[in-house]
Amino acid sequence: MAVVPGLSSVRGVPGLSSVRGVPGLSSVRGVPGQDCAQPGEDRINGSWARAMLQADAIGALETGGGTRVAVLSTGVDRGQPQLGDRVLAGDDTVDNAGTADQDCTGTGTQVAGVISGLRNGGDSDAAGLAPGAVILPVRVMPDDPAGSEPTPGTLTRGILTAVQQNADVVVVAAPVYRDDPDLKSAVATAVAQGTVIVAAVGDLGSRDDGNPDPYPASYPGVIGVGAVDQNGQIAPASQFGEYVDLVAPGVAVPALQTGRGLVETSGTAVAAGFVGAAAALLRAREPRLPPAEVARRLIATASPAPTGPAFGAGVVNPYAALTARVVDTEARRLPALEAAPLPDDTAELRRRAIAISSAVVAAVLVVGLLLAAAAFRRSRRQWRPGLAVRPKSPPEPLEPGPPVMLLDTPPPEPARRP
Template sequence: MRASVVAAPGQNCAQPGEDRINGSWPRVMLQADAVEALENGGNTRVAVLSTGVDGGQPQLGERVLTGADTVDNAGGADQDCTGTGTQVAGVISGSRTGDGGGVSPGSVILPIRVMPDDPAGSEPTPDSLARGILTAVQNQADVIVVAAPVYDDEPVLKSAVSTAVAQGVVVVAAAGDLGSRDDGNPDPYPASYPDVIGVGAIDQNGQISPDSQFGRYVDLVAPGVAVPTLQTGRGLVLADGTAVAAGFVGAAAALIRARERDLPPGEVARRLIATASPAPAGPAFGAGVVSPYAALTARIVDSDARRIPALRPPRLPDDSAELRRRAIAVNAAVVAAILAGALLLAAAALRRSRRQWRPGLSPRVAAPPEPLEPGPPVMLLDTPPPSGADLGAPAADSGGQRTKIR
């Protein structure tokens, strides 16, 4: 927490805060004005398990009950020297003054002191937390916000959480502020229990706070850096840590409870997780940033509830012999049709071939007339040779010369 402390005679309590802080990025991020128009959390009781809550804080009005002290068993817890519990109560139920108002301003605060009210530093124990949870259940709390975790998994604490959930109480717990490398990020309780909504812290840029713890136990994140909220005594202060982040988620749970009084804790958690605004994936962010407006307006439908039961087909009569007979007949008809089609195609092809081809003799080729070789010249004045004369002997022409007959 950023709240500073000042020495005073006989005590060391946190000093009052500023009269006004202008601008509240958590109210813008969580759409607090739009939420207030829908629901203000009236008639719900939110138990804040921390250092107590200052019942005299003007912006908390008359909405702080006496509560109980489980540390010293010293009566009520409506005083808060440290200021941590008052700061958590401020983001839940503070009146809107400046920009430090709570998200569920109609809720009544049940303060339960589970750790010494010492600004120098204190921590709860598993036993004090278990007693605080059971005290909240006995005093009809609708929502429990555990502002500081322990780091020992004790059966008494786990049993107290189970009792609260069984009684219909929503349990929200800070994931813790030991997330730096030097602090080792140990497992926090009760945030690590499955029935508890574990909450981490982010800044105005949507980045995880360097000290916010991370792991499977983080279900949601909420504003937890430079958050304007109420200070013990009076005024406003800027607070850091997963405690105020858990306060925002507790306020969102109270809004749902105001709308649906009988909604089981598991369904409230499911609604908040299902409607969370997207955030970077990783073990530090859980399902995302809590969104009170979406949690109030969105309708979550369970797919299992709407699932149509499987239908069985009607039972067929035993007529397998008739089915086989019909199958054989159909197959035979198909084969006959194929053969008939093949025959028709063959006949058509044969008719076309007959129209296009006829056997016959090739036409006579006209031959040109052979040239006649000229015969030997006929000597009209020659005397035929005498019979018996030698046809191969030369004959005498009129000039006493002989020529060959060709």
């Protein structure tokens, strides 16, 4: 979008809510910093998210051409230069009238950027994973930078609108926190007609926010997405539960800003955008792939992450999904990502070491006592104390003979005759 210097929008001025066709003006809606988001930076050096997801390698395999991705959010800025002419008019389900190809808030444009953003010359810091995909914007929440949320009704209408306009993939950028039968039915209808539904699990995962169940991420057939940071750790606000199927980059991610330029954004919405792009890449490669198989492929090829209800199957790995490299979990690693530093748990390790040492000493003492007892019982069976054997003496004669006189001379023997 071309922007008048000093103006990103002029909302509320009669005749200037939308000015198209005027040279240099595609949308003038408000004073910068008051109504709409200001233009972003011209350049942001480096994108850890693209490095983690091997974006450059993916581009050599598939671009997502021929697919249509619906972004259910605040709208998408059709005039953002790096989105080119690949943003359709879309629909506004909040007011049930008009298009959704303008985005004062910027959330929808940021999500669309990680899906289908083009390189800015040689700069690919905010380029999307599926730059060949066409974006169908569907506004399901008021376009208000002060903050807004969808309703079950707007999400229901948004999903059905996307299906009617032949979306291959639907990305729900913000959940609702009330189970609604109409919304659940809309999801079932979309999946039955072959539309892949990807939904952010929400950003109320901190202790103070209570981590309520998000919808439509909690419904069957929906790929629920949480957010991780550059160390592979879960984002502090990312929600957790059985509804999390995958995680993706969602902290300080370079993305397209409404109007022009780049901005760093965080949250499960942009993480859902990355997974939506991965689903579009699979659909471009295999158009007849059913939603359940798309989900199975993405989950089976996810890069491993710390276990727990916040990570699902792990970090989405579009390159592995495209090449169908389903390998043993222990053999896979997060691409281009250093392992997170271990927490300082010295006290806990010391406590465990003392406990283990004490257990070993106790076990040795018990074994020693058992061996001693066994030896004692064995010795009692083989040895008995007794009296010494009485020495034998010769028997005395019954009648003693005459005493022998030691000093008497024996009588001479008689002489023999010749």
